[in-house]
Amino acid sequence: MERVKAVIFDMDGLMIDTERLYFDVERLIARNFGKEVKDETLWKMMGRKPLEAITVFAEDLGLDISPRELLSIRDDLFVKKLINEVEAMPGLFDILNSIRGKLKMAIATGSPNKFLKIVLDKLKIEDYFDVFVTSDEVEKGKPDPEVYNTAAKRLGVMPAECIVLEDSSNGALAGVTAGCYTIAVPSVYTNKQDFSFVNYIARDLKDAAEKINELICRE
Structure with a gap:
């Protein structure tokens, strides 16, 4: 990549x-x-x-x-x-803190802006991110890549310079189609879905953080 x-x-x-x-x-x-x-x-x-x-x-x-x-x-x-x-997934703050200051960060969600605002307020995580893209701002939802292409553009980077983290097959397909390095982090609700096409399947957010830092260190 x-x-x-x-x-x-x-x-x-x-x-x-x-x-x-x-x-x-x-x-x-x-x-x-x-x-x-x-x-x-x-x-x-x-x-x-x-x-x-x-x-x-x-x-x-x-x-x-x-x-x-x-x-x-x-x-x-x-x-x-x-x-x-609402609760943070295990390892969320660990991965955010491990990336902070090293890479730009964005949230690209299929949820509307009103839901995003509740989450940012409840978890106090808005300051970690440079860009937010919600379903209110795109024409096509995942698995269409529009949301990830939009996020990359707003971040001022190419999709190929981005890592996407996703828990669903629909979302992961959007990331791959956009041309991003895509890491799937399946949950108990999605672990039976097809992730055969992603770049890496992580056990959890901790594993995903380790993979990201490994990719950074290779450069």
Whole structure:
């Protein structure tokens, strides 16, 4: 790869344990409609723009409700859980501190800006990052590479000079397609997904940090 100049973090499921919150909310909504949602549907939704994701949900469950109305229901439930239950993934502050001062950092998330702001405020991590890109600012969600291309451009670097950290197959595919060195950090919710195409599969954020520092030291 090119000389590493930046690391771009996904947010949900990678930095914070939100997949559990999303899954809880989406299973509750399904039950409220007398349905059960399969894990495969929840996996397909991961990393996508919110309206795209909830459209997948509605179609797979055969719900007779507009995606926008369904998204409003999900967001109301999710915000309450996010404010009360958001937690950093193990090793998050370790990896942030190990990179700080060495490389530029960005967050490129499929979540809307309102969710990002809650996370930054709750965890007090805004100062670590140079750039933020949310689903509100891109036309196409992951697995399209637009969010990572946008982040690289705002960081003032080439995608090939970036390392992307992702927990989902959709997100990892976006990173690879953008031309970034992509490290997958699968969670308990995504470890059955396909990551065969990434550059490195890390056991956890600590392992990812060690890999990043190894890549820096090679230069």
